[in-house]
Structures are given as structure tokens and as C-alpha cells.
Amino acid sequence: MTRFENQGVAFKGFAIMAFLVVIMAGMKAASPIVVPFVLSAFIAVICNPAINGMTKFKIPRALAVMFMMIVIVLMGLWLASLVGSSINEFSKQLPVYRVQLVDQFAWILEKLKTLNIELSREQILAYFDPGVALSMTTNMLSSVGGVMANLFLIILTVVFMLFESENLPKKLHFALDDPDMRLKQIDKFLHSVNQYMVIKTLVSLGTGLVVGVGLSLIGVDYALLWAVVAFLFNYIPNIGSIIAAIPAVLLAFIQMGPATAGGVGLLYFATNMVMGNVVEPRYMGRGLGLSTLVVFLSLIFWGWLLGSVGMLLSVPLTMIVKIALESSQSGSWLAILLADRVDDLVVETSGKAVLKSDQN
DSSP states (O other): OOHHHHHHHHHHHHHHHHHHHHHHHHHHHTHHHHHHHHHHHHHHHHHHHHHHHHHHTTOOHHHHHHHHHHHHHHHHHHHHHHHHHHHHHHHHHHHHHHHHHHHHTHHHHHHHHHTTOOOOHHHHHHHSOHHHHHHHHHHHHHHHHHHGGGHHHHHHHHHHHHHHTTTHHHHHHHHSSSHHHHHHHHHHHHHHHHHHHHHHHHHHHHHHHHHHHHHHHHTOTTHHHHHHHHHHHTTSTTHHHHHHHHHHHHHHHHHHOHHHHHHHHHHHHHHHHHIIIIIHHHHHOSTTOBOHHHHHHHHHHHHHHHTHHHHHTHHHHHHHHHHHHHTOTTTHHHHHHHBSOGGGEEEOTTSOEEEHHHHO
């Protein structure tokens, strides 16, 4: 490779990085518009299979879309009322929880006194304030609810997306210079994104249901709220389950002691182990996996770029980028870097490493 070719490659790399910086700066500045649009796109992707299923039973598409929109509006209103009522009830119960927390630490304080370590009640509440754990969770849910304040705009966008989804693949095929070559890649990309979102949503629903029923049987307060939190945070693998478990485990410790808190922690651990390592790979396959480092970095990046909604949708957004890279020959190297394990790679006869999902 000559000196001029090296300079061309370096210039192309710098140009691509500058292009990405400009795009990210624009998205950051336009986040009040971008966030509702992104949320609308994910709602449309999740609802589209259900609408297609209803149309197979001779239900008009317009009627199916209207039915799904009614369901979404009712769910949004229910979520807003649930978060609001939970915050109000928790604020009333906070003094009681603080007293219970000190009582639970009484035996620890007695042990520390024998070691000449003196801790006051105020210090205990400063280090283990039960209001902090719930406030972090409710703040994120409130941020999502703040986006839902644009509910009318989101609903309209989802409706138009759902009506357009029927013709979008055909338009993409005709818009390309070489439709025959790109036809398979586009179909694979759209199918993979749709499959990932639907399966992930169903698994998250199952996770929230199991957690909600389990916490109700144990007797932990606000079990329905923790079920919703488990559903939303299940979109973030590994890290999300830990974040979702913290307030519920702390509240169980305050209410019923360390043994019950351990049982709640075991409930979360077992649920996420079964759902994340048995159910989800069974239907989704392991070719769509992301490394733990990529999951953590995507949480930080999308959270910075799009706020709380970006944090909740960080992994789905990264998965869409990864699927798009897998469908592109020029971007397959980056998809390999995002992969979970080296086992997901296959070395072709030419010596080039590719993802197993690319060979399917």
C-alpha cells in the first residue's frame, strides 16, 4: 500500500469519526424530538406482529391498529397512575420504614458496640436511607412518563408507522441500486430486529409476571410496581436485573428481615437465570449476544445521548446496530467485536472470521 493510499485510508477514518460526532451532537440537541420517535419506532416494531396476526383472521388492518392503540393508551395511563400512587404511598410510609430499618440493624449495632464501634441512628439512616433506592427507580420511571406526556404525538407516529410497515420492505428494495443483491440482507435485517424485539418483550413480560407473583406471595409492599420495574429493566441484560432487584430486596429487608430479603434476592436470581439462560436463548438463539462490556458501555452511551429512555432501550438499540452491521460486509468486523463469545465466530476457508448468524 502506497503512502497516498495510507493517507486516503486515514482521511476516510477521520471523516467517518467526524460524521458520527456530528450525528451524535445533532441527536443530543434534538433529543426532545428524537426520544419520542425512537420510542414510537420500538412500540411499532413490537405491535406489528400482533397486527399482522389479526389481519390473518380477516380483521381489517385499520381496526387492528385502532385496537392496539387503545391498549397502548390504557397501559400508559395505568403505568402513570401506578407510579404516582406508589410514590405518594411510599412518602407516607417512609417514616415507618425508617424506624423498621433501625430495628433491623439493632442486633448489628449491639455487635459493633462490643468492638467499641459506636453508630447512631442518624448515621444508619444516612448510609441506608430507604427513600434513596425507591427514588432512583421512580425517577427513571417518571422520566419515561415524562416522555409519555407527548402521548398524542407518539400514538400518531406509531399509527403511521404501522400503516407504512406493510410497504416499507418493498420501498427499500426498489430504492437500492442493486435490489437483487441487497434483497436478502434487508429481509434478514428487518426479520432479525422484529424477532429480537418481540421475543425480548415476551421474556420481559414473563420476568415481570414471575417477580410480581413471587413478591405478592412473600408479602413485599408495592409488588406490582416492582413487577413493572423488572419488566422494563429486563431489556438491559445482567446489569438491569441487579438494578431492578435492589429496591425490592431493601424493602423486604426493612419489612421482614434479612432472611426474607435473601429469599427475594434468590427469587430475582432464579427468575433471571431461567429467563436469561434457558428461555431466551431457546427462542432467540445465541448469535445475537452482546459482550458484557458492550452492554455496560451501551447503557452509559445511550443514557447520555437519550436520557432514561435511552438507558432502558440501550441494548435493543445496540442490537439493531449490531444486526445492521452483520448485514453489511463492510461493517461485519465491528459486529464481531460486539459479539458475546469467540464461539460465535466461524473461520471460513479464506481465513476470514465471520459470525455464525451471517452463514444462516
